[in-house]
Structures are given as structure tokens and as C-alpha cells.
Amino acid sequence: MQTEAVFEDIGIRIQSEIRKAQKSIFVAVAWFTNKGLFNELAIKAKNGCKVYLIISNDEINQKSSIDFCELETENSKVYKIGNGETELMHNKFCVIDNSTIITGSYNWSYKAETNFENVIINTNDTTLAEQFINEFKNIVKKYFPEEFTSNEIVFPLNKIIKRLEILKNYIQLEDIDEIKREAIKLDEYEFNGDIAEILVDLRKQEYSSAIRKIEKFISRNHQLARWSDPEIAALNLEIKNLENQLSGYDNEKIELEKLLSEFQHRHTIELGDIIIEILKLRKQKFRFDKSKYEEAEKDESQYKQQVKAEKEKFIFDLTDEQKIELKKKFRKATVLCHPDKVNDKFKDDAQKIFIELKDAYDKNDLKKVSEILNHLETGSYFKSRSETITEKDLLISAIAKLRHQISVIMNEIITIKESETFKIIVEIKDWDEYFSSTKEKLKREFELLRKEIGNKEDVTAI
Structure with a gap:
């Protein structure tokens, strides 16, 4: 912990601290006209840092040359407080990465640069x-x-303290393997100076120093750690597990459906024309039998529509490596936007993205799937139920719903696997050979049917 008073070049110094931010920035200032400072915040938000800004909703900020809308993004938010007269927000502080605090008389304005501030x-x-x-x-x-929800936590103090307590126990038990395994879980919080120092000691195996720093951190922060119901933590863990199961089963179902779709597409493209010719001959064969003729005509019409639809589809040709990449990215994206996993208030938006994602996947559109995944990973992330629900009864209800969804999708998978089409497909070892031999069979069928019709016409003519 270090404290420093700054009296000169305050704006430049604040910019320097902002540039160090990795996870989050909270700013509350009455007046904000310094565009240099604002641009630093905008850059951080663009690069994935969460930025939250409170300013006074008064004439000075309203007439500022700064376009505060630039911070109205997925990673940032601007809150204009009060009316500037009877309700004045007069705070002046900034918190960076839950670790660095900047506070004093200095407003983030050009006027403050000429005043005696600190x-x-x-x-x-x-x-x-x-x-x-x-x-x-x-x-x-x-x-x-x-x-603003309490879920926007980038430095979960409760969990960190619990992990440090576990580490402390492992040090006392002299269990080096477990120390290493547990320490890795704190890596994402290394932006915090205290955690960084503890991790450095652990990596150097300076355990006596590490345990002193752990005890100091726990002692200093324990009063801020909120009590949490262990049953809620257990329910959240159960939901996460069920969400992962649901995602896995859904991916399996999508893979099966994609296999069926790809088979049907290739079947139609390679064999569609000859099948249409056969259907025409069958219709001709039954031209004197009204019932059978109408049935054959219906079959021909429906199949022509199917062929037309399949031929209008555009499916990208991918190499084996690209197919593996496509599947990997698709599965990663579904984890982030599956509508059955997200909180109810995000469901509609997640559903739209998921439909777009699945459509791209069905078309083998690797570029589109990559774009959607990148979009999800860089901001448009839908929090799962386990991250957003805190009330016990709601968690229990969510678990029951997930179990039902898993049961439904498992039955759908069984239905697909028991279908005749699927059984045929899984027996095919070489699709090229299958379609080649099937085409030859259909050609022979066509010739036999044509001869049969020709012979009948000869008899009729006699």
C-alpha cells in the first residue's frame, strides 16, 4: 500500500494511472471537460476494460465539448446525476482495478488545471x-x-479471501502441488498489487513471506467480505454443471442434425436429377390409374421443391482443418449465447444471436462463426443464470427447469439416433463411394422403368 500527494500536472498523472488499468475504472467527478482524460477512458473501454462514469447533470457538463455517448457501450456507462442546482453530485474520485484510488479537490476539467488543486x-x-x-x-x-447491478464485480473479495485461506492451509500442510494449483486460480487478479506480491512470493517458494502477506490481506479486508450462504454457492455450482450438460447435449443434437442436413443436401445435389426423372416415369406408368397417378404426381412435385430448395442453399467447402476449427469455435460461442443458459432478461437477444450462429454453422460459414464468437468474447456476453440469480428459491426453480430441458433434449437425441436415415448414414464408410454406387443403381432403375413403359405402350398400340 502506498499513498502519494500530487499537486502539479495532476491531469497528466491521472492519465498515467488510467493507462495502467486492466479490468475496471470507476470515476465520479462533478465536472468533466478535460478531453484528454476522457479519451483515455474511451480507449480503455474500447479495449475491454469496464468503465463507469458519474458526472453532475448540470450546464457545465451539458455544454462540454465531450461526447459522453462514446462511453455508452457494452463495456462502459455514463450516469448523469441530479439537476446541478438543488441536487449536486460533488464527488471527485476514481478507482482503478479495485486497487488504486485517486481522490482530492481536482475536478476533471480544464479550469482545474489553472487552480490550486490536489x-x-x-x-x-x-x-x-x-x-x-x-x-x-x-x-x-x-x-x-x-x-447498475452488483454482478459487475471484477475483484470478488469474498472468493479471493477464501482462496487465500485455502492457500494458507496448504502452506501449513506443506503441500507444494496444491499450492501451485490453487495459486493459478488467483492469476486473473494479479492486477491487484497485494495479490501480485503474494503470487511472486509463492512462485519463488518464499512461503513465510507469502503467508505473512496473506494474513495481512485477510485481516485488512475481512471486514468488507460479505457473508454468503453456502447453500446458494452450492446451488450456483449445480446450475453451472447443469448448464454445461445442457450445452453439451445441445451441441450433440446440433451435430446430429447437421450430419442429417449435410447428407440430405449431398443426396439431393448428386442424385436429385435422376430421381426426378424416375418420378416422371412412375407418373407416366400410372397415367391410367387415377389414384396412383395423383400420388406419383404429388411425390414428383414435392421432391422438385426439395431439390430446388437444396440447390439454392450455399454451403461453404472447408478443409478438414477448417471443419475442426469451425466446430471448435461454434461450441465456444454456444457457451456464451445459448438461450437456455442465460438469464431470462437476456434470453431474446441471446436467441437472435444463437439463431444467426447456428445458421452460419449449418452453412459451414467459418468467417461468420468467427465474427460472432469474437463479438461475444469482446463484449456481448450474456451472463448465465448461475451468475445473476441470487435468491435461493429462484435457483432451485432454475435447476428444475434445466433438468427438464436436459431430459427433453436427451429424448430428441435418442429419436434422431433411432431414425432409419441416421442408421443408414452411420453405416456409410465412404460417402463418395456410396453416392457413386447409388447413382448407378438409380440409372439402372431408370432404364428398367423406361423399358417397362415402352413395352406397355407397344402392347397398347397393338
């Missing part, structure tokens, strides 16, 4: 950072109760 910069102070973030959330909650 800021205090506290680094590696998780306790103080948590207090400021809580205040930020309280302000937003007062004016925008529906918009």
Missing part, C-alpha cells in the same frame, strides 16, 4: 477501493435503481 493517490489499497466502489454503487442505485 489529489491523493492510494495504490494497492483494496479496502479503501471497496469503500469507494460501494459509494459509487450507492449513488447510482439511488438514481438508476434498475441499471
